[in-house]
Every structure is written in structure tokens, then in C-alpha cells.
Amino acid sequence: MRSETIHIIEFRNITKRFGNFTANEDISFGIVKNSIHSIIGENGAGKSTLMKILFGMYASDTGDILIKGIPSRFRSPLEAIANNIGMLHQHFELIEEFTVFENVILGSEPVRRGAIEIQETRRRIIELIDKYNLGIAPDEKICDISISQKQKVEILKLLFRNSEILIFDEPTSVLSPVEVEEFFRIIRKFKEMGKTIILITHKLNEIKELSDRVSVLRKGRLVYEVDAESLDLDLLSREIIGQVETARIPQAREEFEEKEILLSFRDVTLKKDNVEKLRGITFTLSSGEIYGICGVEGNGQSEITEAILGTERCHSGELIINAKGISIVPDDRIGKGMIKEFSIGENVMLRERDSIRFDKKRIRLKARDLIDKYDVRLSDETAALESLSGGNQQKVIFGREAGLDNKLMVLVHPTRGVDINSSAFIYKIIIEERNKNKGILIISSDLEEILKLSDRIGVIYKGKIVSEYIKSEFEFSDDEVKKKFMTRIGKAMIGAAS
Amino acid sequence: MSRKVKANIISITVSLLVTILLTSLLLTVIGRNPIQIYSMLAGEVFGTGYGFGQALFKATPLIICGCGLALCFQASLFNIGAEGQLNVGAFVMSVIAYTFDDYLGLMVMPAAIAGGFAASALWGLIPAYLKIKRGVSEVITTIMMNFIALALVNYLLIEFLAVKSTVRTEKIMEVAFIPKLSEYSSLFQGSSANVTFFFAILLAILMYYVFYRTRFGYEIRSVGLNPVASRYLGVRTNRVILWSFLIGAGLTSFVGINFIFGYKGYYEFGFSNNLGFTSIAVTLLAKNNPIGIIFTALLFGVLDYGGLAVNTAVPKEIMLVFQALVILSILAVDKTVKIYYLKEE
Numbered sequence: 066m067r068s069e070t071i072h073i074i075e076f077r078n079i080t081k082r083f084g085n086f087t088a089n090e091d092i093s094f095g096i097v098k099n100s101i102h103s104i105i106g107e108n109g110a111g112k113s114t115l116m117k118i119l120f121g122m123y124a125s126d127t128g129d130i131l132i133k134g135i136p137s138r139f140r141s142p143l144e145a146i147a148n149n150i151g152m153l154h155q156h157f158e159l160i161e162e163f164t165v166f167e168n169v170i171l172g173s174e175p176v177r178r179g180a181i182e183i184q185e186t187r188r189r190i191i192e193l194i195d196k197y198n199l200g201i202a203p204d205e206k207i208c209d210i211s212i213s214q215k216q217k218v219e220i221l222k223l224l225f226r227n228s229e230i231l232i233f234d235e236p237t238s239v240l241s242p243v244e245v246e247e248f249f250r251i252i253r254k255f256k257e258m259g260k261t262i263i264l265i266t267h268k269l270n271e272i273k274e275l276s277d278r279v280s281v282l283r284k285g286r287l288v289y290e291v292d293a294e295s296l297d298l299d300l301l302s303r304e305i306i307g308q309v310e311t312a313r314i315p316q317a318r319e320e321f322e323e324k325e326i327l328l329s330f331r332d333v334t335l336k337k338d339n340v341e342k343l344r345g346i347t348f349t350l351s352s353g354e355i356y357g358i359c360g361v362e363g364n365g366q367s368e369i370t371e372a373i374l375g376t377e378r379c380h381s382g383e384l385i386i387n388a389k390g391i392s393i394v395p396d397d398r399i400g401k402g403m404i405k406e407f408s409i410g411e412n413v414m415l416r417e418r419d420s421i422r423f424d425k426k427r428i429r430l431k432a433r434d435l436i437d438k439y440d441v442r443l444s445d446e447t448a449a450l451e452s453l454s455g456g457n458q459q460k461v462i463f464g465r466e467a468g469l470d471n472k473l474m475v476l477v478h479p480t481r482g483v484d485i486n487s488s489a490f491i492y493k494i495i496i497e498e499r500n501k502n503k504g505i506l507i508i509s510s511d512l513e514e515i516l517k518l519s520d521r522i523g524v525i526y527k528g529k530i531v532s533e534y535i536k537s538e539f540e541f542s543d544d545e546v547k548k549k550f551m552t553r554i555g556k557a558m559i560g561a562a563s
Numbered sequence: 564m565s566r567k568v569k570a571n572i573i574s575i576t577v578s579l580l581v582t583i584l585l586t587s588l589l590l591t592v593i594g595r596n597p598i599q600i601y602s603m604l605a606g607e608v609f610g611t612g613y614g615f616g617q618a619l620f621k622a623t624p625l626i627i628c629g630c631g632l633a634l635c636f637q638a639s640l641f642n643i644g645a646e647g648q649l650n651v652g653a654f655v656m657s658v659i660a661y662t663f664d665d666y667l668g669l670m671v672m673p674a675a676i677a678g679g680f681a682a683s684a685l686w687g688l689i690p691a692y693l694k695i696k697r698g699v700s701e702v703i704t705t706i707m708m709n710f711i712a713l714a715l716v717n718y719l720l721i722e723f724l725a726v727k728s729t730v731r732t733e734k735i736m737e738v739a740f741i742p743k744l745s746e747y748s749s750l751f752q753g754s755s756a757n758v759t760f761f762f763a764i765l766l767a768i769l770m771y772y773v774f775y776r777t778r779f780g781y782e783i784r785s786v787g788l789n790p791v792a793s794r795y796l797g798v799r800t801n802r803v804i805l806w807s808f809l810i811g812a813g814l815t816s817f818v819g820i821n822f823i824f825g826y827k828g829y830y831e832f833g834f835s836n837n838l839g840f841t842s843i844a845v846t847l848l849a850k851n852n853p854i855g856i857i858f859t860a861l862l863f864g865v866l867d868y869g870g871l872a873v874n875t876a877v878p879k880e881i882m883l884v885f886q887a888l889v890i891l892s893i894l895a896v897d898k899t900v901k902i903y904y905l906k907e908e
Contacts, residue, residue: 376794393795401795404785414778415785416796421778 072131073098073230073261074119079128081114088114089125090285096278101252101262103272103293105559106282107305108362108510112265115282116232119263120152121145132230151228155235157215159207165218166190166203169225193224197254212338213244220251231255232263237271238363241340249275267361269559272296283307302555309551311516311541314492318520319500321353326387327473327504328373333382334528335368342368344528345382352472353502355495357519358530359512360558365528366508367396370477373506388473388504392466396477396508398455402462405451409435409443412450413465439464440490456487463491467498474498474505480514492518512554524557532557566904571850574900578892585892586885595877607872608865614872616744616754620826622864623756624818624835626763628842629849629856630770631814636851637774638807639787644690644705645815646839647712652683652816654716654732657823657830658724661733671739672824679816686712687812694808695801701808709839720832730832741825757825763857766817770853783807815839844890862889 072095081089089111096102104112117123119130121139129136132148139145142152159168169190175182190203199217207215216239223231233252237245252275255262264271272279272293279296281289281304289304291297328350335343343365350356358366371377372384373391395401403412410432414423417431432446439460443453450458459480466474479495480488495518499505509515515522516539523530534554541547587597608614628645635642642648656679664671690704717730724732741758745751774780785793786803793800822834845863849855863886870882 374795395795400789401792404788404792404796406788407781407785411781412796415781415798418778418797423776423778423781 070097072096073133075131077129079118079125081118081123081125087285092287094280094287094290098261099259100277101256101264101275103264103266103276103279105266105279105305110282111285112282116265146226149227149229151223151226152232153219153236157219159215159218161208164204164206165201168207168218169222173226193221197251212239230261234265269561281305298561299552302552306512306551306555309513314496314517316496321502324351324353326351329385331383333384334380335372335377336380342528346529348523348530350504350506352504354520355499355505355507355518357507357515357522358525359509359515360525362510364525366525370475373475388471390469390471392469392471392474394462394466394476394479398458403450406449408447408449409461416465435464455482456484459483460487463494467494472503474503477508524554526560570900570904574897578896581892582885582888585888600873600877603876604869604873608869612750612752613754614868616751616756617868618864619760620754620756621867622860623760623763623821624838625842625845625860625863626767626857627817628815628838629846629860630766630853631811632842632846633851633853633856634807634811636846637787638783638804640808641702642705642811643702644708645842646835647709648683648686648812649815649818649839650716650835651686651712652679653819654830655679655682656816656819657732660735660823664736664739669739679819680813683816684809684813687808691805691808695804717832732829734828755826759821759825767853767857848893
């Protein structure tokens with residue numbers, strides 16, 4: 066292989082900490098000029114942080130980045146752009162009411178004598194569109210075009226600013242299969258034109274079809290690097306996941322004679338902005354069991370919740386919910402799970418819906434009840450929920466939802482951002498609720514959590530459950546069995562399941 | 564008292580001081596002695612029963628309309644249409660009152676009030692519907708509905724219902740009037756202040772109870788604070804928006820009670836004199852808290868009558884400047900107080 070290649074970018078011992086959390090630890094690797102380099106890893110592995118450091122959005126604590134051999138430390142994205150680095154973010158930054166042309170030149174308008182050089186700039190943009198076969202019309206308004214076209218406008222913005230190094234952050238997550246093909250074509254064209262591409266991805270086919278080289282990040286460290294040609298799939302899957310603590314929670318699990326199906330998805334599809342987010346998903350949840358859905362984020366997890374809650378309508382298929390009420394712990398604790406300005410008791414009363422009067426005494430009673438039962442630590446029970454720590458907030462939401470005594474519970478990222486002690490406590494509650502013959506659906510990107518809690522596991526990939534495992538499969542007798550299982554589930558998560 | 568309440572009181576006090584200072588500056592610039600003006604104002608308003616009564620009379624509709632607006636604002640509905648809503652309601656109220664007072668006698672008042680409430684609520688239904696079904700911003704629709712309301716009432720008056728060569732409706736019979744305060748105490752001799760003032764206070768207390776002690780109030784506030792979370796918590800957000808808009812708009816019609824039953828006995832075009840807009844300031848100044856509204860409305864009432872009282876020495880518009888400065892300084896001071904006072908924790 067190319068042993069004496071020039072690295073256009075070289076990361077040298079990059080470390081970045083946020084408080085106690087180490088997002089990047091001593092990362093060193095190089096990116097070859099005019100190559101497509103993929104960076105893969107689970108959510109929170111540190112990919113985005115690393116790219117943000119490169120793009121000047123964060124400053125690293127230690128370490129250097131060499132660009133064309135020169136140590137560079139950008140203090141803002143503007144500096145990065147000036148050095149021909151461009152980044153395509155997951156969320157677009159376009160002005161809906163402006164045309165494609167206006168959006169592209171916005172912020173770097175070529176001005177002569179106080180006026181924008183419309184004619185010449187237009188010609189240049191049309192040239193770029195043709196050169197890269199982008200297929201967008203410069204005079205269309207952003208609000209009138211599709212998401213994939215908006216993405217192309219963002220790409221055009223990068224090209225207009227003469228980016229030589231292009232960073233793409235999970236670019237295909239918003240695209241339909243046909244659009245993905247087209248996107249691949251554009252990327253290949255970039256390479257042809259001599260540009261260097263860094264691709265942050267979760268998808269195996271993107272690595273196999275596009276990349277020259279792959280770097281795997283895990284928990285902030287670079288754990289594996291390989292040329293795409295000599296990629297070992299088993300090894301890659303295992304490296305992405307790493308060592309996972311799989312010891313299940315020792316709490317006894319009751320088995321129930323009579324089980325009823327509480328939730329059943331059959332061939333459900335759900336579209337958002339014309340992109341199929343659920344593509345014929347099928348699974349069931351019975352009473353007295355915990356069904357865990359794991360997978361890389363953005364494969365349809367949030368749409369499952371939305372379908373269950375009825376906030377999004379299913380396009381086809383059959384969704385049966387056999388429960389009067391649904392207890393929900395949403396993914397975004399503060400944005401969806403509570404009114405942060407209200408106190409514990411007020412949040413509980415609001416959710417319970419059984420009383421018209423909200424007198425102070427009852428509010429206090431409700432709060433005390435929950436504080437005692439769920440071990441919430443706080444100084445003032447009438448304080449607004451926003452003043453509590455994340456772990457205590459989550460306990461409040463759990464207590465409130467468990468207290469509703471709905472047979473069906475949907476828990477999304479139940480312990481995200483929660484300290485260890487609170488997590489352990491929440492796990493205990495989850496098992497307790499299961500032992501009341503409730504059916505519990507857990508959606509989490511934390512594999513360890515899923516393995517600990519679930520009675521059954523489904524792996525979601527591209528809006529489908531691609532494989533299911535029952536309890537006996539992940540109660541490992543020895544390390545060899547575990548290793549095999551981890552390879553299987555890892556492959557399923559990145560779409561490499563056979 | 565919680566820190567938040569304390570912070571609010573501090574910020575209101577500081578802004579009042581800032582306003583007094585700035586107004587004094589302005590008075591000095593135009594060659595008046597501020598202390599003399601202020602003492603003249605205080606003397607007129609608090610030194611005479613008449614002046615005090617007039618201030619109460621001016622504050623009454625501000626409290627009522629403020630309560631209606633607070634209901635909308637608590638749900639994060641920025642209703643700018645009170646001026647239109649209250650005119651439609653008061654107009655209908657007077658028409659019912661003078662048409663049926665012969666048959667109903669004293670019972671005409673509840674009937675007229677109910678009719679006025681329904682008319683204002685109906686006027687609020689249009690922007691509420693457009694917001695819920697079509698996502699149209701209530702700010703724009705309510706502003707526009709103001710013009711339509713005033714034009715419609717004007718048309719109906721002039722074409723059909725006004726007493727010849729006036730812009731007012733017929734007068735209701737004398738027995739249906741609400742007693743004036745001066746009937747109970749000679750202190751208020753000659754002033755228009757009437758029992759409606761106490762009704763307004765009761766309304767504010769009731770609204771406070773609704774906001775902070777009932778499910779409906781909590782749902783309104785939760786929708787105002789975080790509509791997404793409210794939906795997750797099982798609140799039917801559209802229903803809450805609809806009801807707060809309807810009831811909020813409906814309540815604004817009650818200002819008609821003060822003017823029609825308590826003062827003139829008829830609806831007169833232009834009686835509101837931008838009351839619907841001044842109430843926005845009153846409500847925002849009180850941070851949508853009905854008890855706070857009683858005080859801010861009284862402040863505006865004092866300024867309103869006080870402006871007239873000092874008119875001989877200084878243009879009464881100076882009090883409009885004062886009102887505007889209060890709002891501006893509240894906005895500026897509030898953030899600062901929050902940053903420095905609440906952050907210390």
C-alpha cells in the first residue's frame with residue numbers, strides 16, 4: 066500500500082474534555098490528500114467533536130492539527146473556510162425565503178463598487194452546478210425544494226467557497242435510497258476533481274462503496290484504522306461496539322402465565338418529508354416483558370415513538386395499541402418530559418388529569434409521595450424542576466409515569482445524561498414495573514443498557530427490525546459466545562447482517 | 564416569598580425609579596420644576612376624593628381588560644385585538660341593554676353582560692380558529708380584526724342604531740345603573756367611580772385563582788411555557804388555545820359594564836380611547852399576574868387622571884411619555900436584575 070503518502074490533514078494527539086467528560090483522547094491519524102476517509106463510531110464516540118475541532122468550532126485542549134504539514138488552529142469556522150475547509154452539517158443553515166442563488170452567495174458576496182456582481186457570480190454558480198451535476202435551479206426558493214436539493218445547495222455553498230477539504234456529517238440520514246445513490250455519485254465526482262472528503266457515517270455500505278480508509282472511534286479514542294479494501298467486517302463491528310458490560314440486573318424477573326399483546330407493529334411505514342423513516346417495521350410487545358430496541362440513532366427510533374403517541378400518522382401497515390393509556394419517558398427530558406418551570410407536584414398533577422383543583426396541599430402531598438418513593442434528592446419540594454439535577458429530574462419523570470399505572474410504557478434513552486447512582490435506581494424501577502405485568506418498550510442507543518434490561522431485543526436499521534434476539538441468546542455462558550453475539554449484533558446495527 | 568417574586572418586585576421598583584428620573588429630566592429640559600409637578604399630581608390625585616375616585620374609575624377597565632389579556636398571554640397567545648374585541652362586546656351589551664330594559668327591568672344587566680361576552684368571544688373565535696387550523700399568527704389577525712371591528716360598529720351605529728346626530732346608542736333606563744361610589748361615601752363626591760371597580764378586583768382575584776389553583780390555569784400556563792411537553796403530558800393544546808382565546812376576548816367586553824352601566828348609560832363610539840392597547844402594557848408590566856394587574860392598572864389610572872390634573876402646568880401628554888418610559892425601562896431593567904440577582908444562587 067501507499068506507505069509514503071502525503072497527509073493533507075494530520076491529527077496529532079488531539080484531546081478535548083468537557084468538564085469530567087473526555088470527548089477526544091489522544092487521537093492521532095492522517096488523512097490522505099484526494100481520498101475519501103470515513104470516520105465511524107457509535108453516538109457519543111467523539112466523531113463530531115473531532116470534526117468541530119478541525120472546523121474551528123471547538124479548540125482542542127492539547128494536540129495539533131497539521132494541514133498540508135502546517136500546524137493550524139482555527140479560532141472560528143470562518144478561518145477554516147478561508148483555508149478551504151468546508152463542512153456540511155446535519156442541520157441545514159438556509160434561508161427559506163431566499164433563492165438558491167441568494168443562499169449560496171450569502172456571507173461571501175462578490176462586491177464591486179458597493180454592488181453585488183450578479184451576472185458573473187451567477188455564471189460561476191451555474192458552472193459549478195453543471196460541473197458536479199447537482200441538478201438544482203439557481204432561482205428556486207429554498208422553501209419550494211426538497212430536502213435532498215437543500216442538501217445540494219449546502220454542498221454548492223461549500224464549492225462556491227472553494228473548499229478543498231469537505232467534511233460531511235452523516236449526509237445520507239435525510240435521503241431516500243435513490244437520492245443516496247445520487248449523493249454517492251456526487252461524492253465520487255468530488256474525488257475525481259481532486260478534493261479530499263471526510264465522511265462521518267454509521268452505515269457500512271457507505272464505507273464499502275465510497276471510502277478509501279476507515280477510522281473507528283470509540284469512547285473518544287481511535288481504536289481501529291484500516292484501508293477499506295482490506296476491511297474485516299467482524300472486526301469492524303466489534304471495534305465499533307467494544308467491550309460491553311452485559312451482566313444482567315440480578316433482580317428477579319417474574320414470569321406470567323397470562324400474557325397479552327399490548328403493542329404490535331406490522332409492516333408499518335411512516336414517511337416524513339417524503340422520506341420513509343419506517344419501512345415496514347414489525348415487532349410486538351407483550352405484557353410482563355421488556356422489549357429493547359437498539360441501533361444507531363436516526364434509523365427510525367423517534368418515529369416509533371411518534372407513531373405510538375399518534376403525533377405522526379402511519380403511511381401503511383397495521384399498528385395496534387392494546388392499552389388505555391401510555392406512560393412515556395421521552396428522549397428530551399426538558400423539552401418534552403416536563404414543564405421545567407413547574408414543581409414536582411405540579412408536574413404530577415398536570416399529568417394525572419384526575420383533579421380540577423390544584424390546591425397547594427395536594428400538590429405538596431403528590432410531591433412528597435414521589436420524593437419518598439423514588440428517592441429524589443432536593444432541598445425544596447416546591448422548587449421548579451429546572452433546579453434539580455438531571456438524574457433527579459429523570460427520577461421524577463419515571464416516578465410520575467410509573468405512578469399512572471398504564472399497562473404500556475415507552476422509555477426512550479431512559480438513563481441518558483443520568484449519573485450512575487440514579488441510573489441504577491431507574492433500572493430497578495424498570496424491572497419492578499415489568500414485574501407488575503406491564504409491557505415496557507425501551508428505545509436506547511446504549512447497548513449495555515439494552516442488554517441489561519431486555520427480555521427480548523430488536524435491532525433497528527433503516528426503519529426496520531433487522532434481527533431479533535431472545536433472552537437465552539444474550540445470557541452468555543462464556544466469552545466465546547459473547548464475542549460471537551457482539552459481532553452479530555454489531556453487524557446488524559451497521560446494516561451488515563446477513 | 565420566593566426569589567423570583569422578590570426579583571420581580573425589585574425590577575419593577577427600579578424601573579419606576581428610572582422612569583421618574585427620566586421624566587424629571589424631561590420636565591427640567593422643558594423648563595418645569597419636576598418636584599412641583601409631581602407634588603401637584605399627587606395633591607390632585609391623593610389629596611382630593613374626587614381625584615382619587617377618577618383614578619379608580621380610569622383603572623377599572625384596565626384591570627378588566629388586563630385580566631382578559633392575561634389569560635391569552637399566559638397561553639403565549641399575543642392578543643393585540645382587545646381594542647376591537649371590547650368594542651364589539653360593549654356595543655352589543657348596550658344594544659341589548661336599551662332594547663330589553665323595558666321587559667327585563669333589572670334583569671337586563673346579566674342578559675346584556677352575557678350578550679356582550681358572547682360577542683367579544685365570537686370576535687376572538689376567528690383568530691383562534693385561524694391559528695389552530697391554519698397556523699396563522701394571532702398577532703397579525705388580531706391587529707387586522709381591530710380595524711374591522713371598529714369599522715363595523717361605526718357602520719351599524721351611524722346607519723341604524725345611533726341617536727340622531729350623535730355616535731352613541733340610546734340610553735338605558737335609570738334604574739339599571741350601577742351605584743356610584745359617591746352614593747356610599749361623600750368622599751368621592753362628583754367622581755364617576757362606581758361599584759364596577761370592586762367587580763374588577765373580584766375578577767382579578769378569580770383569575771388569579773384560575774391561573775394558580777385550577778387544572779385549566781395550569782394547562783394554560785403549561786401550553787404557554789412549552790407546548791411540545793404539554794402535548795406529551797396529555798394536555799390537549801388546541802383546546803386550551805381555543806378556550807383561552809374565547810374567554811380572554813370575552814372578558815374584555817366587561818369594560819362596557821363600567822362605562823355603560825356605571826357611567827354614561829350608553830355605548831359611544833371612541834369610548835375606549837385605546838384602552839385595548841394600554842391594557843397590553845398594564846398586563847405585561849404585571850407579568851400576566853392578575854393581582855399585579857390591579858396595581859399596574861391603578862398606576863396607569865393615577866397617571867391618566869393625573870395627566871389631566873396637571874394639564875394647566877404641563878401638557879398632559881407628559882404622562883403618556885411616563886407610561887411609555889415605564890414599559891421601556893421594565894424591559895431593560897428586568898433582564899439585568901435577573902442576571903445579577905437570580906444568578907447569585
